Amino acid sequence: MIIRTLVVGAALAAVVFALPARSDEMPRLRAAITVHGTLVTLADLIENAGAAGDTAVFRSPEPGTTGTVRVDRVLAAAAAKGLTNVDSAGVLSVSVTRAGRIISAEEMTDAIRRRLTAGVSGRDAADLDISIDGQGQPIAIESTATAPLSVADLQHDARTGRFSALLKVSDSEVIAAGIRVSGRAVEIVEVPVLVRAIERGETIGPSDLAAERMPRHMVRGDVLTDPAAIAGMSARRRLPSGSVLSGDMLMEPLLVQRNGMVTIAYSVPGMTLTTRGRALSNGARGEVVKVFNLQSGRTIEAEVIGEGLVAVMPQRRPMAALSVSAN
16 A cells, blocks of 8 residues: 555656646746846846846847847857747847937036036026037937036137037946037027017007027127116117117107197295296106296296106296296
8 A cells, every 4th residue: 555655646746747837937038128237138038037047148239229139049048058948939039128328418518508607606507508519419328327417628718609528427338438529608698679669759668578598799788688777768769679779779758748738847945836838849857858938938948857847947947937836
């Protein structure tokens, strides 16, 4: 009885060990993989590669690119390590992508802009327009390189704006020697421009202005760059839409219109004398205009002090022609 039991047990064990491995444990070829390092291992290419998985069998493509490996080469590499029962599942070639970190043109220009403005008082990085020759083609480096892009060397001609920069990522082997780029750096200034045509004598409001970024070397020294210095002023002549403005184009708003009625005032401590008159010319605040005094019939000079209001200077006062009102 004992002998028979041993025979039966041995037969069952033989059957169990002869059974194929479960399908979810069998080595299976992958159709597409993504790797981060310079080498591709059997574990990258084959599921359930077991102890052979750590074996590096191929070099990976350049960062950010994709290559293919024929299945027969993968199976041969696996067989050399004792892995012979790989299920290729009808795959003819394996697509191998190496992950990469893309250094964009924007990242390059930002690094150069920061370097150019570092330690320069009064210069904002946003005020520099950086253009790289050839539009700055993106560069792919290792996905494992996490150090910031830096400028290792910079040569800049302030007169022409031309520069040459050596860019590096400290923990990247792909660009260990750095990459040299060249281009132009132009200082930019925001200039208020008219968004519509302004007629002669018309007052410019804040909504009539928009900020436009321009290269500083293209902006004349007399151009007004502060919108507050423009809003509320009037045009000396017709100004077309899109105009960049200078002080000689503007004047204080006309508060007195030619042939318009005005109030003539003369003030001394304790009293104000007023009468009506007709302006003989246009006038802005602070300007002296000729006014016809309707009461006296005389023409006098007066300073514009408000809308429709002029003041007679003491030495020019028309004494007999003014009415009196107490202060």
